Amino acid sequence: MEMPIPDQAVLDNKTKIVALLKEVLPPHAVIHHISETRAYECDALTAYRCPPMIAVLPETTQQVSDVLKICHAHNVPVVPRGSGTSLAGGALPTADSVVLGVAKLNDVLETDYKNRFVRVQSGRTNLSVTGAVQEQGFFYAPDPSSQLACAIAGNIGMNSGGAHCLKYGVTTNNLLGVTIVMMDGEVVEIGGPYMDANGLDLLGVICGSEGQLGVVTEATLRILHKPVSARPVLVAFDENEVAGACVAEIIRAGVLPVAIEFMDRLCIETSENFSDAGYPDANALLIIEVEGAEVEIEEQLEKIINIAQRHNPIEIRQSKSEEESAKIWLGRKSAFGAIGQISDYMCLDGTIPVSKLPYVLRRTAELSEEYGLRVGNVFHAGDGNMHPLILFDANKKGDLERCEAMGAEILRLCVEVGGCLTGEHGVGVEKRNLMFDQYSQEDIEAQLWVKDVFDPKWLLNAAKVFPLAATQTRRAR
Amino acid sequence: MTPATVRELSDTIASANGPLRILGGGTRQALGECCLGAPLGTANLSGITLYEPEALTLVAQAGTPMAELQAVLRSENQQFAFEPMDHRQILGSGGNPTLGGVVACNVSGPRRLSAGACRDSLLGVSLVDGRGNIIKNGGRVMKNVTGYDLVKLMAGSYGTLGVLTELSFRVLPIPEASATLCLHQLSVGQASAVMARAIGSANEISGATYFDHTVHLRIEGLEASVAHRLGVLKDLFHEHEISVETAPDAHAEIWRGIRDVTPLCEKRGNIWRLHIKPSDAPEVMNRLSAAEIRYDSMLDWGGGLIWLCLSRDFDLRKSLEGIAGHASLIRGSGFAAVPPTSNAVARLSAGLRGKFDPRGILNAGILG
Ligand SMILES: Cc1cc2nc3c(=O)[nH]c(=O)nc-3n(C[C@H](O)[C@H](O)[C@H](O)COP(=O)(O)OP(=O)(O)OC[C@H]3O[C@@H](n4cnc5c(N)ncnc54)[C@H](O)[C@@H]3O)c2cc1C
Numbered sequence: 001m002e003m004p005i006p007d008q009a010v011l012d013n014k015t016k017i018v019a020l021l022k023e024v025l026p027p028h029a030v031i032h033h034i035s036e037t038r039a040y041e042c043d044a045l046t047a048y049r050c051p052p053m054i055a056v057l058p059e060t061t062q063q064v065s066d067v068l069k070i071c072h073a074h075n076v077p078v079v080p081r082g083s084g085t086s087l088a089g090g091a092l093p094t095a096d097s098v099v100l101g102v103a104k105l106n107d108v109l110e111t112d113y114k115n116r117f118v119r120v121q122s123g124r125t126n127l128s129v130t131g132a133v134q135e136q137g138f139f140y141a142p143d144p145s146s147q148l149a150c151a152i153a154g155n156i157g158m159n160s161g162g163a164h165c166l167k168y169g170v171t172t173n174n175l176l177g178v179t180i181v182m183m184d185g186e187v188v189e190i191g192g193p194y195m196d197a198n199g200l201d202l203l204g205v206i207c208g209s210e211g212q213l214g215v216v217t218e219a220t221l222r223i224l225h226k227p228v229s230a231r232p233v234l235v236a237f238d239e240n241e242v243a244g245a246c247v248a249e250i251i252r253a254g255v256l257p258v259a260i261e262f263m264d265r266l267c268i269e270t271s272e273n274f275s276d277a278g279y280p281d282a283n284a285l286l287i288i289e290v291e292g293a294e295v296e297i298e299e300q301l302e303k304i305i306n307i308a309q310r311h312n313p314i315e316i317r318q319s320k321s322e323e324e325s326a327k328i329w330l331g332r333k334s335a336f337g338a339i340g341q342i343s344d345y346m347c348l349d350g351t352i353p354v355s356k357l358p359y360v361l362r363r364t365a366e367l368s369e370e371y372g373l374r375v376g377n378v379f380h381a382g383d384g385n386m387h388p389l390i391l392f393d394a395n396k397k398g399d400l401e402r403c404e405a406m407g408a409e410i411l412r413l414c415v416e417v418g419g420c421l422t423g424e425h426g427v428g429v430e431k432r433n434l435m436f437d438q439y440s441q442e443d444i445e446a447q448l449w450v451k452d453v454f455d456p457k458w459l460l461n462a463a464k465v466f467p468l469a470a471t472q473t474r475r476a477r
Numbered sequence: 478m479t480p481a482t483v484r485e486l487s488d489t490i491a492s493a494n495g496p497l498r499i500l501g502g503g504t505r506q507a508l509g510e511c512c513l514g515a516p517l518g519t520a521n522l523s524g525i526t527l528y529e530p531e532a533l534t535l536v537a538q539a540g541t542p543m544a545e546l547q548a549v550l551r552s553e554n555q556q557f558a559f560e561p562m563d564h565r566q567i568l569g570s571g572g573n574p575t576l577g578g579v580v581a582c583n584v585s586g587p588r589r590l591s592a593g594a595c596r597d598s599l600l601g602v603s604l605v606d607g608r609g610n611i612i613k614n615g616g617r618v619m620k621n622v623t624g625y626d627l628v629k630l631m632a633g634s635y636g637t638l639g640v641l642t643e644l645s646f647r648v649l650p651i652p653e654a655s656a657t658l659c660l661h662q663l664s665v666g667q668a669s670a671v672m673a674r675a676i677g678s679a680n681e682i683s684g685a686t687y688f689d690h691t692v693h694l695r696i697e698g699l700e701a702s703v704a705h706r707l708g709v710l711k712d713l714f715h716e717h718e719i720s721v722e723t724a725p726d727a728h729a730e731i732w733r734g735i736r737d738v739t740p741l742c743e744k745r746g747n748i749w750r751l752h753i754k755p756s757d758a759p760e761v762m763n764r765l766s767a768a769e770i771r772y773d774s775m776l777d778w779g780g781g782l783i784w785l786c787l788s789r790d791f792d793l794r795k796s797l798e799g800i801a802g803h804a805s806l807i808r809g810s811g812f813a814a815v816p817p818t819s820n821a822v823a824r825l826s827a828g829l830r831g832k833f834d835p836r837g838i839l840n841a842g843i844l845g
Pocket of ligand 1: 043044079080081082083084085086087089090091102122143144145146149150151152153154155156157158159160161162163210211212214215216217336424425461
């Protein structure tokens with residue numbers, strides 16, 4: 001992976017910068033020995049690693065501001081980091097950077113059930129936000145599969161989604177306000193515990209800006225009352241395409257399940273071996289979850305099952321208990337882990353119009369033949385967010401490159417049919433070089449303007465999102 | 478000037494040598510600060526580019542009349558979930574609302590409470606910026622984090638960053654059934670508590686308003702589900718004087734009226750729109766009462782949105798000190814129409830406008 005050449009002047013200045021940082025942070029919060037900085041050398045895109053020059057773990061917004069002032073004054077690149085679970089290399093450091101981790105900022109600042117919001121520090125993990133409000137029957141809706149580990153900071157950085165976003169939307173639809181520290185140290189409040197922030201929708205641009213516009217230290221999040229209950233139904237098919245057609249028809253019919261998840265044969269078999277979920281022997285399956293009180297669940301399931309039956313299913317399995325529901329989800333939830341047990345894999349994240357599902361699945365299978373690499377498909381079918389998993393052997397010379405080339409072809413295919421490169425994982429370093437496949441020069445330029453305004457020195461996570469060549473002159477300023 | 482193609486629009490803007498006033502259907506020209514310039518109309522950029530009901534996606538040009546879009550959607554039993562209000566009645570304006578105007582002003586109605594604002598349904602934009610550059614962002618799919626989200630930035634930018642040319646939306650099915658539970662004879666304090674309790678329950682309230690001492694709670698969805706939730710809510714509020722409206726026409730009429738703020742339209746005075754934390758609504762009303770002025774009000778979004786009609790000399794913003802949120806003057810005079818932002822937000826916004834429209838010719842001054 002090409003990264004900018006580290007700034008020698010910054011590297012030469014390391015001792016001084018460490019000393020300055022120690023003046024504003026507790027001693028244990030400044031990490032600068034190579035034995036320790038290595039802990040921050042990568043995120044969940046582990047194929048690429050580079051220890052940062054320094055890592056810091058501030059404990060207050062003020063400390064974040066102090067750190068940024070120092071870095072700003074000395075032209076030190078900064079890489080904001082939540083929990084480091086990005087699959088796109090969003091938190092991958094450069095050798096001359098300060099990794100600014102918000103893990104210690106993990107308090108709940110305010111819970112307000114009357115107004116249905118919670119205000120948290122950004123290092124708090126996604127699941128523990130729900131944890132803080134569930135006793136009163138509430139939850140925070142966006143639920144990335146990594147929710148046990150990933151932080152709200154990273155969720156905002158990537159505008160993360162989850163299995164239930166078909167109904168509840170993604171992070172940006174559930175974010176009311178942030179406290180963000182600008183690269184020069186200025187602390188800015190945007191939005192708050194009311195609907196629609198005042199002025200231009202800066203909150204909308206900050207969400208999903210991959211740590212390039214500022215460091216988010218606090219967030220006001222919308223919470224909702226939990227549904228009375230939820231129940232999945234599993235429908236198995238002989239053919240991928242039929243499953244795809246079934247999804248389109250369900251959506252068309254006006255039933256809006258909270259989730260429609262898709263798995264193909266490779267994923268079904270692999271997770272079955274791994275988790276004993278008891279999945280049927282099938283080429284494709286859908287897990288469709290509906291919510292509500294008993295009558296509401298039954299009403300929705302009846303409609304869904306009626307539709308499914310018209311598509312020659314091999315099996316329709318309705319859950320009859322909590323245990324059965326958990327079992328239906330078990331295989332899906334362990335799919336990534338299960339594939340990881342049998343092979344190295346790369347997880348793609350392109351989105352396509354739902355109507356193009358059958359075509360894209362067919363083309364993906366053809367590409368898999370061409371490249372001689374197996375592909376598993378497990379994804380959020382309701383919103384067209386594909387997750388092809390390309391299996392490769394990291395120890396085999398040339399395999400990673402072949403895998404990346406194939407991945408790029410699949411993503412171009414997604415764009416070609418009217419979709420996009422990434423639905424929820426972000427661009428990071430991984431998909432940087434494909435940006436011009438989706439956007440024109442003018443389209444990209446407009447995005448760079450935003451960065452120019454928020455971070456004129458281009459110090460924040462500057463090697464990400466855009467092709468390096470496109471940002472070269474700006475980064476060199 | 479009403480360019481017939483995006484190319485023409487781009488040339489028009491690039492060669493403009495003075496301020497331009499962007500004109501969709503002209504029904505919302507009174508929103509924002511007074512803003513002058515040569516009229517630049519989008520009327521000829523009209524038509525549906527793509528409509529895939531099975532993918533819940535609609536793409537249309539910015540000058541397309543809302544009425545046309547709504548009719549096409551209705552024929553497939555779908556709708557814009559965010560229920561955009563029609564400003565004609567309250568502003569006393571003529572013309573036909575267009576899609577571009579809805580997006581430029583981020584217009585959302587009662588269902589914003591559950592379905593999000595216009596910006597939440599908006600999936601993609603194409604625009605021509607202040608130099609004539611043709612720019613697109615987002616796309617037509619529901620999940621898209623490729624690069625920065627300029628889609629949201631454009632919603633509610635009042636044309637100051639560019640002239641919108643094409644917009645793609647996520648649309649949703651029209652609910653099979655709906656019902657409204659009315660709770661009568663409530664004070665604003667009681668109303669606020671009732672609405673908080675209802676919205677904070679598992680009953681998926683898609684509208685919660687209060688006016689004429691009455692709270693209206695709307696539920697929508699599949700038939701059995703609506704019946705069920707109606708029952709639950711009736712139980713929950715059995716101590717109150719309640720009535721129920723389920724007749725489709727009457728029901729639609731009630732919510733059209735709420736959407737368009739009909740209860741205040743005929744009143745005389747300044748019309749304000751106030752975004753606050755819902756539970757602050759009673760405090761706002763207390764302060765108005767304490768000021769001993771005559772006022773009319775309508776609460777929407779469970780109290781998070783308050784429409785007020787006040788005498789022309791009353792400084793609402795001053796009276797709201799210490800209450801989080803913001804107030805816009807929608808109709809009337811005497812005060813800035815657009816609420817002031819913090820210095821930082823103002824600086825960042827000005828920076829963005831400087832990039833997208835360096836000559837400052839697009840709807841100059843409309844946001845103050
Ligand atoms: C097993 C697994 C399953 C996953 N499932 C999903 C899924 O279902 N849906 C989904 O959307 N994603 C998923 N992901 C991806 C990942 O978990 C998300 O992108 C997550 O939001 C990252 O959060 P994080 O705290 O780990 O952020 P990090 O990886 O630390 O950072 C992510 C990005 O945010 C920026 N950032 C971090 N902190 C800040 C801050 N304070 N201010 C500004 N920017 C900041 C970083 O610079 C980086 O660009 C999955 C990952 C794994 C490993």
